[in-house]
Amino acid sequence: MAGNDQRRGGLRKTNKKGMVKGSGGQARRALKGKGPTPKAEDREYHAKYRAKKAAERRAQGRHEKETDEFVVGRNPVVECLKAKVPATALYVGQGTGADDRLTEAVTLANHRGIPVIEKPKFELDRMTGNAMHQGLGLLIPPFKYAEAEDLVEAARATGQPGLIVVLDNITDPRNLGAVIRSVAAFGGNGVVIPERRSASVTAVAWRTSAGTAARLPVARATNLVRTLKMFQQNGYQVVGLDAGGDHTLDTYDGTENVVIVVGSEGKGISRLVGETCDTIMSVPMVEWVESLNASVAAGVVLSEFARQRRVK
Structure with missing residues (x-):
């Protein structure tokens, strides 16, 4: 029968749809609202989203830097213990051959009340991430930084003019440690470092400071320009070298409240920091010497300001 042929292509469709009541509903999903517009920082294609993620990565990086630190090797461990670097434990590899340095490290740790813990060599390898530990690992907790405002209050409490050093673009922890030592030696009230792109108070800085980092406050600033303006508002002259x-x-008269800003030997002081300084000052030198190491320059200026204050 025509139209009922079972051959392919010969079957008549009997369920053909015509107009359906309310067919406008077919586009109901397309017409449905998408809700409120997400904030700019939540839209993946937006610049503010990328800026937020970058800030999170920086914050994560800062957090990672502030974890415990292992100092390994017999000489470095003994140097840290002699410099009275704060430590929470001294780990000794089981079966490590004893010598004078290992014995000295254990003795110093015992005198300071630092726990001495024995660990299998493979575990000490894993903990320190360094197979060259020579059987010794000293665990050092993160340094406790002060706030820049704390330095102002501490200086005011002494009844003497404040003397503070701010470091800009200093990335070598040895320079940082040497500056801390000089500030302590010449009666300064503290050191300020940036939160980013700067050396931190690590074991290397501790050793270079010869233990003075334990007694001199070191503050960390998220924004150096804003911190310098805070010092100015509290009666400090800001002098850039x-x-x-x-x-x-x-x-230069360094007998009043003064902040000395020291830049790196290569980059010097950054532009915005330099523009914030009240004075840019140079250290007299012979012409054929271009510049001084940052810690040396800071030491020279601190020594002269300390002399001026003694004779005033």
Whole structure:
């Protein structure tokens, strides 16, 4: 029968749809609202989203830097213990051959009340991430930084003019440790370092400071320009050290509240920090020497300011 042929292509469809009541509902999903527009920082394609993620990565990086630190090797461990670097435990590998340095490390740890813990060598390898530990690992907790405002209050409590050093672009922890030692030696009230792109108070800085980091406050600032303005509002003159300064150390009066800003030997002081300084000062030198190491320059200026204060 025509139309009922079972051959392929010969079957008549009997369920053909015509107009359906309410057919406008077919586009109901397309017409449905998408809800409120997400915030800019939640939209993956937006610049603010990328900025938020970058800030999270930086924060994560700062957190990672503030974890416990292992100092390994017999000489470094003994140096840290002698410098009275704060430590929570001294780990000794089981079966490690004893010598004078290992014995000295254990003796120093016992005198300071630091627990001495024996560990199998393979576990000490895993804990320190360094197979060259020579059987010794000293665990050092993160340094406890002060706030810049704390330095102002501490200086005010002494009844003497404040003397503070701010470091800009200093990435070598040995320079940081040497500056801390100089500030302590010449009666300064503390050191300020940036939170990013700066050396931190690690075991290396501790050793270079010869233990003075235990007694001199070190503050960390998220924004150096804002921190310098805070010092200015509290009556401090901010002096930046630079070879092309408009003043020299020979003529500058450092007997009042003063902040000394020291940049790296290569980069110097960053532009915005330099523009915030009240004075740019140079250290007189022979012409054929271009610059001084940052910690040396800081030490020279601190020594001169300390002399001026003694004779005033």
